[in-house]
Amino acid sequence: MTTRTATLIAAALLGSAAPAGAADPFHEVAEKANQKLVKLFGAGGFSRLNNFGTGILISREGHVLTVASQLLDTSELVAHLYDGQRLKGQVVATEPELDAAVVKLKKADGGALDLGDDGFFNFAEAAKRPPAQTGDWVLALTNTFEIALRDEPLSLQRGVVMAYTKLAGRRGVFDFPYTGDVYVVDAITNNPGAAGGALLNRKGELLGVVGREIKNTLSDTWMNYAIPVTAKVDVKFREAVKDKDGKEQQVEKTVTVSMPEFVTLGMQGKYKPVIRGDKILSGEGGYHGLVFVPNILERTPAYVEDVPPGSPAAKAGFRQDDLVSFVDGEPVASINAFHAWLKKNTRPGQTVRVEVRRGEALQTLELTLGTHPPKPAPPQPDPKPKSP
């Protein structure tokens, strides 16, 4: 590569990614984008759950993309448009895996809503654009701290993309439902009420949905992130299928959920979320090491047959013949239910409170779960498993 071409390329790159915005007025970008956003008001208002948030208009007819928070758990969802109009909204689709929801706004008189050509973000177009790069300037428009009401404009912040990455590996650190890629930004965007706001590039094009307030439980620091419009998550779950003998078998399946598909189908009212009940949230859950009695019934009571020495259960003080009755306050009806609960709700390293019936008394034990041994021994009635 000659020096000249290199210079040209460098100049071109600077033109696209360098902070030419130092001279840009962001005002017009903010003003235009503000017309495509709404303030949302719904459920909450107690114990630090905000009853306010932000939403992104994604159709001429008034579809709104926002975060799938408790805010939406109400029949009285209200949106304030940029011009001060107050409209009611109804959730038409949610996907917890994407932490996203689509809401449809409607006029009080039932008439059709028409936001015009400039009144919404074309989501399909946005999803076609390549993601922003680390170091790119971004703008956030949100109703942070519920500062804006009615026709007051949303709050503008500016920053750079610090990383485009997954937070999945940090799930023990962040209490966070979404496992796909996120934009991590250096502006303090994720404040109360900001979730559901827009992350934009300097031209005002939609890059992502500003996320919740999340805190790193190890360092006590707060993370500012947005879920990209191109977000994609692989969801693993188990499904019961009948084999050729007509016997039910649990089969592990993977489904990819993507934001563009969710938005498209969600707006058409056709989206079906992944069934979470059978979903494997965190592999096999935490490992306890208990050996139960033979699991011969649909609802075999969770009697402990053996406690291998050195296992997490042994450390917690389980004994033979204990009946596991409650785990973290949830009644345990059977061995299956106990395992299902652990799979769904736990991961290695987590401590759960287990109540066991021992003789006539209930004993409370603190069980710190471990990682599964390479080949977890299935519960065997006999012979007694060897100690590891």
Added chain:
Amino acid sequence: MTRPVPRLSHLAALVPALLAAAAVAAPVEVEQPVLDAQRQRIAAIKKVHPAVVAVCQPGGQGSGSGVLISPDGYALTNFHVVQATGPLPSCGLADGVLYDAVLVGLDKVGDVALIKLLPKEAGKPFPFVALGDSDKVRIGDWSLAMGNPFSLAMDFTPTVTYGVVSGTNRYQPPEGKGLLEYTDCIQIETSINPGNSGGPLFNMAGELIGINGRGSFEKRGRVNSGVGYAISINQIKNFLGHLRAGIDSDHATLGAAVGTLSDDAPVAQMVVRTVLDGSDAERRGLQEGDQLLRFAGRVVTSTNQYKNVLGIYPKDWRVPVAVRRKNEQVELLVRLMGNMATEKEPQPGAGPPPKKDPVPPPKKEVVPVPKKGGSPEAAKMYVTRKGYANWYFNELERDALLANLKKHGDFAPVAGTWSAEGEAEVGLRKTAFRFEVSGGKDDADPVVKLKLNVDQSLRPLVDTDARLQAEPVNSGGLMLALYQYHRLLTVGPKGFEGLCAHGGHEPFYPHPADGSAPKSLASLRTDCAVLKTKHGSAECKWYVSLKDHTLLGFETFVSKDEDPCEVYLADYRDAGDGRKLPHRIEVRHKDKRYGVLTVSKYTLGKK
């Protein structure tokens, strides 16, 4: 082991990075606008940097920030900063020198204080900044905040932070008992932290657009969380006359409760709910059910907007209020009431902890700081009086105002009986008039005689009945007003035993001289310095043009709860010996013109 194929997006991310790396050796060409913006930023910072103040406790411990706005040392800061330093703060500048300072004026509701720094050598000018126009600030504009966060700079060099304006015309409700209400303020992402309080917010031209004062904090603790607020400089400009005059100023209420028609309505409408008995709003004819359209020229469609626009005015200001009643639009000139109910010191420990907190002064030392202190020189410039932050500065401003008035003529040598004659237009009739005022500083029984159609007279200090004092009928007390006018010009401040104080700045609305209907009330507005007096039972407000120091008119209140007699003075000409007096005197009362006196001749009696 297989490696997953990198996703396309990751590849895309990689390619420019590689190219950029390859291009490192080449000279980097930066776009001209970027360089220009950088130059502008550096120039702006350089220009204003020396005028940024570290407002400290007497003795020098850090507390907050401020900014110089005049060469003679006047500086703006927050009320909550001087609350911590007391009336005699020490102030550090970027030159590393600690100056003595004294509190001048307060706006507790607006969280603003004016202080004055004392130069080390008499008359040596301070660096200062120009005031910008905060109404021109737009969302997305760049801004610079400066100050002394966390008391970092031991040599007082200000810390500079840079960011965009997140919102304009923001409303942040008061804290504690109605104090520290941020109306029409500027929301910034520009980082402000404890210690930045009272410091300046600049636009990129280095003009002062606001005073940084508080932020929204919640889970992340009391440090910048991305949302800070600056008091807009245009609000402060409305109070600057009050602040310079050492007044403990108050914000305003309309005298009527205004609310949204319905929270559920598709579009918000502001309507008058109740009108307070005895308020000026009631006397101006504001009615329950009126739809509020514009307040002081600004469209009002939400509670926040209404609070914003109301919150930027001092009490007693008259502002045009446009309402819709049935299908008619009506414009009223309403005199705003004080916000007295809220003008109370916050009681320590009272009330729940506020959600939105002022940026607190950093707590570095637990040692109790003496409230008094400062230099003896500064202490001489601090005089307490009820209703005033510092009476010393009120006298200073008042005397300057009176000295300017005197330039139009010294009337002390002609303090005897005055008479004037000419033609009057009262109602639709034209008639000859004559008035005569006697008096003097120690005259216990002066007399005012007025001949319009019939002969009338008033002995202002003897006829204390309000009905007599309000004569002639429908004038609101013209004879009493003429007596007060004579006294102001001939006796001066010594003639007002009740009060003679500078009243800050207020708008004044003289009607067109030809008697035509004004285009709008706003078009009449003339900004004036106000002198407030009390003599006998009558209070007066005198309006002196800020432009040329002419006395444009005055109001005489026979009683506090009644409309005053408004006197508008124009056509100043020589009345003998170079003394200039108005030859057109328009008298208005209750939104109506009572009459116009066209003076053909004054006779000023010698002492």
